[in-house]
């Protein structure tokens with residue numbers, strides 16, 4: 226139950242995290258990189274003069290804006306231009322620019338102050354040591370786009386994915402096709418240049434700011450995070466479920482084992498109690514309840530004998546009750562050890578015993594009785610006591626057990642009357 230609550234709480238937590246992560250990704254977690262005269266160093270004006278052209282470019286700052294003054298001059302160079310260039314690698318480790326890959330768009334607040342030309346070229350120069358050389362800027366990739374700032378309100382907002390690698394540069398560098406894709410992770414230079422087909426003349430370009438915007442994390446990163454979170458949670462859930470089931474199983478097995486042991490103990494105890502109920506505590510012989518069961522068994526020939534110690538009262542009187550008890554124990558033991566394993570000895574009461582002999586004919590029972598009688602009288606008893614016993618022997622006929630026992634008892638009585646220490650047979 227506790228575990229189910231825990232799982233429900235974990236599930237709710239996961240849903241909350243997922244919901245919050247999606248919400249943050251779509252509505253918050255925006256990052257920006259704002260470049261303007263107040264925070265940007267290493268800005269310069271470049272023209273085609275650097276490649277045998279004649280155009281002139283200068284840059285000044287006015288009212289917190291850059292002003293690019295450009296004199297396009299005709300020359301043998303076919304693509305005259307001026308540009309504002311921001312250098313990102315100065316003061317950094319060699320070969321290191323800035324990483325713009327987490328941005329998704331760039332907003333450029335720039336315009337021509339005079340008419341005559343209306344397109345601008347936005348360009349990023351990236352350096353990749355896999356195919357470029359730091360000391361040769363021609364090998365830095367040209368990723369850019371030409372746009373018309375005055376065309377509409379939206380036209381200054383350039384999605385970075387709309388930037389393309391300049392075809393002439395790929396041709397010039399003879400690069401494998403796998404490098405013909407835009408890269409933004411190591412931008413060395415940002416350039417804002419006059420557009421293509423510009424005519425000779427003077428141009429003023431005002432640049433207020435350039436702002437990159439993007440998310441701290443890409444959608445794919447957030448998706449990856451959420452999938453990993455759910456998969457990891459599912460794995461943990463599975464692991465703990467299995468562990469819990471395994472624990473439950475071991476506990477159940479242990480309980481079953483405990484119950485089994487308890488059951489065995491109870492069986493032993495039950496047997497013990499049953500034995501106690503059917504046995505005489507002093508001698509260990511069967512009691513009446515125990516011996517009565519014997520008569521329920523279907524036995525073909527069954528003989529029994531009553532054995533009664535002669536003058537037992539005098540033993541108690543002369544030697545004490547404890548000695549009397551010892552004699553009774555010893556007597557029981559002596560008889561048990563000298564009859565068959567299949568015979569049953571019971572203490573019928575006081576100093577009177579009953580020996581039931583299954584599968585024994587009357588003659589054999591008589592012989593046994595005589596042997597026992599002799600053993601008793603010859604036995605070395607405690608305190609040098611002389612002991613004899615009288616026997617009444619009978620074989621079961623067509624009669625009830627009670628009548629049968631009574632017959633043997635009568636024979637015993639006869640043995641006593643005839644002077645004790647003798648065996649009397651009951652004739653049926």
Ligand SMILES: Nc1nc2c(ncn2[C@@H]2O[C@H](COP(=O)(O)OP(=O)(O)OP(=O)(O)O)[C@@H](O)[C@H]2O)c(=O)[nH]1
Pocket residue numbers: 507533534535536537538539541545546547548549550553574575576641645
């Ligand atoms: N020590 C002891 N004595 C017992 C026990 N049960 C019965 N007795 C005694 O056994 C004696 C039996 O005496 P009686 O019935 O007169 O028989 P007896 O003295 O053996 O005389 P006969 O049977 O006629 O030879 C009594 O004194 C009982 O107290 C017992 O468990 N322990």
